[in-house]
Amino acid sequence: MSFDPATDYPLGVHRPDLVTTPSGVPLAEVTIERLRAGSLDANDIRATPETLRRQAAVAAAAGRPQLAENLERAAELAGVPADVLLEIYTALRPRRSSVAELGGWAERLEQEYNAPRAAAFVREAAAVGALRGLLADD
Amino acid sequence: MERFAVCSQMTENPNQDDTRLHFDSGSKPRSRRFEVRAERALRRELLIEPLAELGLVAIGGPNDPEPQLELADGRVVAIDGRSEQEFDVIDHFLARHGIDVAVAAEAAELDDDEIARRLVDIAVGRAELVRLSRGLTPARLARVVGLLDPVELMFALKKLRARRQPANQAHVTNLKENPALLAADAAEAAARGFAELETTVGVARYAPLNAIALLVGSQTGRRGAMTQCAVEERRNLQLAILGLVTYAETLSVYGTEAVFADGDDTPWSKAFLASAYASRGVKVRFTSGGGSEALMGHAEGCSLLYLEARCLATIRAAGSQGVQNGSISCVALAISLPAGTRGILAENVLAAWLDLEVASGNDAIASHSPTRRTGKLMGQFLPGTDFVTSGYSVMPRRDNMFGGGNYDADDLDEWLTLQRDWQVDAGIEPLAEDDVLAVRERGARAIQAVFAAFGFPPVTDEEVASATSGYDSRDLPDRDRAEDVLAADRVLSEGLSGLDVARELDRAGFTDVAEAVLEMQRQRMSADYLQTSAVIGPDGTVRSAVNEPNRYSGPGTGYRLEGERWELLQALPHVLDAGALVESDNPVGAEVVRELGRALAGDRSDEVVIALGPAFGDGLRATIAGIPHGQVLRALIEGAEEAGARPRLVRVRHSADVASIGHAGAKLSGSQVAIGLQSKGTTLIHRADLQPLDNLELFGMAPLLTLDSYRAIGRNAAGYALGQRVGPVPTTLDNFARAKLIVLTTLLHARETQAVVPGAPAVDLELLPATPDA
Numbered sequence: 001m002s003f004d005p006a007t008d009y010p011l012g013v014h015r016p017d018l019v020t021t022p023s024g025v026p027l028a029e030v031t032i033e034r035l036r037a038g039s040l041d042a043n044d045i046r047a048t049p050e051t052l053r054r055q056a057a058v059a060a061a062a063g064r065p066q067l068a069e070n071l072e073r074a075a076e077l078a079g080v081p082a083d084v085l086l087e088i089y090t091a092l093r094p095r096r097s098s099v100a101e102l103g104g105w106a107e108r109l110e111q112e113y114n115a116p117r118a119a120a121f122v123r124e125a126a127a128v129g130a131l132r133g134l135l136a137d138d
Numbered sequence: 139m140e141r142f143a144v145c146s147q148m149t150e151n152p153n154q155d156d157t158r159l160h161f162d163s164g165s166k167p168r169s170r171r172f173e174v175r176a177e178r179a180l181r182r183e184l185l186i187e188p189l190a191e192l193g194l195v196a197i198g199g200p201n202d203p204e205p206q207l208e209l210a211d212g213r214v215v216a217i218d219g220r221s222e223q224e225f226d227v228i229d230h231f232l233a234r235h236g237i238d239v240a241v242a243a244e245a246a247e248l249d250d251d252e253i254a255r256r257l258v259d260i261a262v263g264r265a266e267l268v269r270l271s272r273g274l275t276p277a278r279l280a281r282v283v284g285l286l287d288p289v290e291l292m293f294a295l296k297k298l299r300a301r302r303q304p305a306n307q308a309h310v311t312n313l314k315e316n317p318a319l320l321a322a323d324a325a326e327a328a329a330r331g332f333a334e335l336e337t338t339v340g341v342a343r344y345a346p347l348n349a350i351a352l353l354v355g356s357q358t359g360r361r362g363a364m365t366q367c368a369v370e371e372r373r374n375l376q377l378a379i380l381g382l383v384t385y386a387e388t389l390s391v392y393g394t395e396a397v398f399a400d401g402d403d404t405p406w407s408k409a410f411l412a413s414a415y416a417s418r419g420v421k422v423r424f425t426s427g428g429g430s431e432a433l434m435g436h437a438e439g440c441s442l443l444y445l446e447a448r449c450l451a452t453i454r455a456a457g458s459q460g461v462q463n464g465s466i467s468c469v470a471l472a473i474s475l476p477a478g479t480r481g482i483l484a485e486n487v488l489a490a491w492l493d494l495e496v497a498s499g500n501d502a503i504a505s506h507s508p509t510r511r512t513g514k515l516m517g518q519f520l521p522g523t524d525f526v527t528s529g530y531s532v533m534p535r536r537d538n539m540f541g542g543g544n545y546d547a548d549d550l551d552e553w554l555t556l557q558r559d560w561q562v563d564a565g566i567e568p569l570a571e572d573d574v575l576a577v578r579e580r581g582a583r584a585i586q587a588v589f590a591a592f593g594f595p596p597v598t599d600e601e602v603a604s605a606t607s608g609y610d611s612r613d614l615p616d617r618d619r620a621e622d623v624l625a626a627d628r629v630l631s632e633g634l635s636g637l638d639v640a641r642e643l644d645r646a647g648f649t650d651v652a653e654a655v656l657e658m659q660r661q662r663m664s665a666d667y668l669q670t671s672a673v674i675g676p677d678g679t680v681r682s683a684v685n686e687p688n689r690y691s692g693p694g695t696g697y698r699l700e701g702e703r704w705e706l707l708q709a710l711p712h713v714l715d716a717g718a719l720v721e722s723d724n725p726v727g728a729e730v731v732r733e734l735g736r737a738l739a740g741d742r743s744d745e746v747v748i749a750l751g752p753a754f755g756d757g758l759r760a761t762i763a764g765i766p767h768g769q770v771l772r773a774l775i776e777g778a779e780e781a782g783a784r785p786r787l788v789r790v791r792h793s794a795d796v797a798s799i800g801h802a803g804a805k806l807s808g809s810q811v812a813i814g815l816q817s818k819g820t821t822l823i824h825r826a827d828l829q830p831l832d833n834l835e836l837f838g839m840a841p842l843l844t845l846d847s848y849r850a851i852g853r854n855a856a857g858y859a860l861g862q863r864v865g866p867v868p869t870t871l872d873n874f875a876r877a878k879l880i881v882l883t884t885l886l887h888a889r890e891t892q893a894v895v896p897g898a899p900a901v902d903l904e905l906l907p908a909t910p911d912a
Binding site: 009010011012013016019020021027030031032035036040042043045046047048051052055058059062063064066067068069070071073074075076077078080082085086088089092093094118121122124125128129131132134 | 225379380403407412457493633635644652656659666670680682
């Protein structure tokens with residue numbers, strides 16, 4: 001059954017069939033029994049990029065384009081290691097990076113993590129940061 | 139000069155008590171009333187006149203830019219007085235992410251008054267207003283909300299709140315960072331219905347332990363309560379990835395570029411961080427609030443409300459689902475200014491108008507004055523916001539490590555009573571003492587089990603007991619903090635997760651808590667709580683602005699406190715059964731009087747009738763002050779006899795009114811003078827020739843009348859009867875007696891009224907011999 005962002009929210013209630021862990025464990029199987037059996041992996045208990053995209057679609061259908069865009073970026077970043085995310089965050093802070101360094105991060109987001117929206121966001125930050133003197137010197 | 143003239147006039151007044159004026163060494167006269175007021179708690183804070191150059195203007199500062207929005211080729215090229223070339227980093231961000239160009243053209247056609255009127259027009263729905271907001275610049279947004287008066291703002295807020303039902307957020311901390319106390323407080327907070335619980339740390343390395351204590355405690359109290367641990371972003375994200383917290387609200391935004399940069403961020407860095415959190419299934423709420431720019435020295439001369447409008451526009455543009463705002467920690471600065479409180483409410487309205495979830499402040503201490511704190515609170519409390527406070531301190535203020543505690547554990551009954559008074563749901567539920575003790579102990583036991591399972595420094599039975607029933611962290615033993623910190627480090631180094639917590643709870647027999655903790659892990663998978671204004675119900679269903687939007691459109695619509703929820707919120711543990719109250723306060727003792735037969739007019743000139751109400755000494759046996767009716771009668775009789783009169787007891791049956799009782803007695807009295815007495819103890823002295831509602835002396839303060847008073851009343855009545863010179867019986871005044879006793883008065887009087895026999899003549903009474911209780 002296809003996903004309808006206008007009616008399928010909350011996913012956990014209306015579309016548990018679409019909710020899995022990144023390794024494919026369905027929501028219904030994240031149970032105390034499986035926990036006792038030792039067959040759940042903490043690193044695997046999280047939203048998939050697909051789930052985050054569906055949440056983005058729900059936000060868009062509810063008339064919230066910026067929240068939708070944020071969740072689309074989140075879907076892209078789901079596969080980026082936390083340490084890398086924090087490095088990029090730090091790089092975006094005032095006077096931490098040059099235009100070139102931010103360009104490098106954008107490149108990595110695009111090439112390595114298939115995150116074009118996040119990459120465009122970083123490039124935008126670099127452009128504005130350069131205009132406002134909020135970047136480090138090259 | 140003028141003050142002097144007034145004062146000299148006052149000193150010439152012979153009735154003037156000269157202690158009210160005193161002269162300093164410089165002979166400058168002072169008013170004692172001013173001096174006393176100056177000592178009140180309120181006066182510890184400063185009020186200041188606006189100072190625009192420092193941005194110290196609440197609403198509509200002289201330097202705020204004129205609203206302006208210019209488009210070229212579908213691009214924003216000027217915002218609020220700045221061209222594209224002059225844009226600061228916030229303008230750039232808004233130009234790219236914050237303005238809906240299509241709506242902008244439409245909004246430009248409307249004048250400010252028209253938009254302001256739509257905010258309070260029930261015929262214009264929330265969705266339409268939110269759509270319109272997408273075409274407005276910060277200066278325009280600030281100007282429009284600034285047109286609303288306080289009641290209009292409250293109404294707009296009620297209409298614009300994102301989620302149907304208001305909720306509340308708790309603060310849970312303690313100075314010793316004791317895990318048993320954290321868990322017990324979290325358990326109680328969740329059981330009381332707080333939808334979100336926030337903790338923080340004194341020592342940064344403690345964060346993982348505090349997060350675990352909050353998670354375990356909250357899920358013991360009520361499934362689905364969300365938790366956060368306010369710490370530095372890296373650690374916060376680590377805790378979230380481990381599944382130990384579910385939301386964050388540490389992302390601060392400021393209204394000028396300079397302060398933004400001083401806060402070490404840009405709109406892009408903050409928005410990126412928000413996406414990073416969302417990628418790990420963390421609900422994020424930004425933080426802003428008027429006054430922060432002025433406090434940090436770069437307000438650029440603009441008003442609090444205008445700069446907050448810039449913050450909020452940025453927050454929406456960043457894609458945040460919500461914000462905590464309303465001056466937050468700068469509240470005391472904002473309300474030092476004229477209209478500061480209105481400005482704070484306008485901030486909240488603005489956030490809701492921009493379609494953001496609002497956690498509406500009321501956490502930091504706004505004032506030393508409880509009156510002023512509550513005056514401010516009503517702006518959010520009455521309309522209801524997504525989270526009425528950004529943190530209600532569930533523990534006593536001393537243990538609040540947010541520098542907050544505007545409302546705390548000691549104020550809980552006040553909060554609950556205000557909800558009951560107004561029939562308003564502000565997100566906190568009453569709970570009986572036994573239930574609180576039970577849930578606190580279970581929370582503390584659960585964290586004890588988890589600490590034991592992980593091999594952390596043990597939580598002792600003594601700690602559990604003190605956390606359950608103690609007042610604050612001073613009641614708990616000190617822990618070995620160095621050992622605790624090592625345990626906290628292990629959480630991160632070994633990656634102890636929410637799943638591990640659930641597993642150990644299950645093994646220790648806390649299977650229901652384990653299930654609840656596991657449910658919070660499942661919530662991270664479905665990520666439904668990333669939508670606007672989300673909270674999680676005890677059944678695991680997320681309720682947000684998507685599936686439970688606020689659709690208020692006038693009376694009878696939207697969320698109303700009624701039905702079961704209203705029953706729950708009005709049933710405070712100390713509410714009494716009105717019927718039982720009269721019974722219990724008036725145990726039926728021995729009989730006091732016996733009826734003899736119809737009373738006839740007396741003919742002795744020294745006779746004083748003591749006329750009793752219909753229930754006196756019968757259905758009721760004691761006054762409101764608890765004096766047995768027999769003793770009252772004996773005191774009156776003694777007094778009258780001492781002064782040379784002959785008292786006669788009569789019961790008036792046709793009326794419960796003290797004047798009618800007294801007047802009827804006077805008409806039967808040979809001297810024309812009678813004492814009228816209601817069962818609750820209210821007494822007067824009457825004379826037959828006076829109008830029924832007139833009297834010789836009235837003693838309305840029944841709670842303050844003693845046996846000595848009754849004796850004196852008897853003497854005075856005798857004095858009037860015998861034509862002697864009589865000075866009034868001295869009485870005391872307690873202005874709180876009414877507030878304290880009006881309920882009991884009403885109930886007692888109702889019993890008297892029920893004993894009335896219409897048209898029945900008065901009867902003579904015989905006083906029965908004294909018994910120990912009569």
